[in-house]
Amino acid sequence: MIKYNLKLGQAQYYKRYYTPQVDERDCGVAALNMLLQFNGSDYSLAHLRQLAKTDQEGTTALGIVRAAQALHFETKAVKGGYDAV
Incomplete structure (x- = not known):
């Protein structure tokens, strides 16, 4: 299992993992995709x-x-x- 632990103060450092929403319904999956990218995975929205x-x-x-x-x-x-x- 992958465990994710990132302190809020470190968020600025991780801008390279930013995933924009295609439309308003993509908020949740865009956020999930940023966590996945941080952990080395690459999935489409x-x-x-x-x-x-x-x-x-x-x-x-x-x-x-x-x-x-x-x-x-x-x-x-x-x-x-x-x-x-």
């Missing part, structure tokens, strides 16, 4: 959309979790508000 079951309204949190799991990431979904982040 189309493939990630398929894994995450992205529809016309976007991707659910569960879709992102399942797509990450399909790509061998260890995931943990938690419920919380913005203050918990």
Whole structure:
């Protein structure tokens, strides 16, 4: 399993992994793709959309979790508000 640990202060250093959204429904898969690139993987947004079951309204949190799991990431979904982040 791949574990991902990046402190927020380090985010500026990793701009080279930036993945732009093709449209408004790509937010979740674009974010997932940036994590994948950081870990040395290269997937198309189309493939990630398929894994995450992205529809016309976007991707659910569960879709992102399942797509990450399909790509061998260890995931943990938690419920919380913005203050918990």
